């Protein structure tokens with residue numbers, strides 16, 4: 001999965017130099033941080049609504065699509081602010097490492 005995030009991050013970095021007319025991501029950068037944050041909020045809301053409505057394969061698929069939209073717009077936000085998705089993965093890894101150690105310690109007591 002992180003390979004896909006890596007490749008997406010490379011494309012997003014290229015789009016920071018692109019013309020707003022040629023690309024959705026470039027148009028978001030051109031509109032600025034407030035527009036990007038508006039999209040993150042919109043996609044978060046759509047994800048929540050979709051998650052409350054999962055009842056079959058089609059609605060589960062709709063939730064996955066909304067989650068992808070949310071992750072994508074979070075990636076654009078990080079790119080706009082010059083931050084790396086790798087730092088987010090490192091933070092998750094650090095927490096996972098910590099909880100893994102805690103679980104191990106608890107098992108050994």
Ligand SMILES: N=c1c2ncn([C@@H]3O[C@H](COP(=O)(O)OP(=O)(O)OP(=O)(O)O)[C@@H](O)[C@H]3O)c2ncn1[C@@H]1O[C@H](COP(=O)(O)O)[C@@H](O)[C@H]1O
Pocket residue numbers: 008011015022023024025026039042068069072
């Ligand atoms: N992963 C995505 C991706 N996910 C979602 N979206 C777009 O995000 C938008 C969100 O959906 P909305 O229904 O809110 O769209 P909208 O109503 O048109 O948006 P607004 O007018 O509200 O801004 C849609 O326009 C989707 O096409 C994406 N657009 C691009 N990518 C990736 O980004 C790369 C660069 O894209 P371009 O900048 O378009 O070249 C692409 O190669 C893709 O890999």
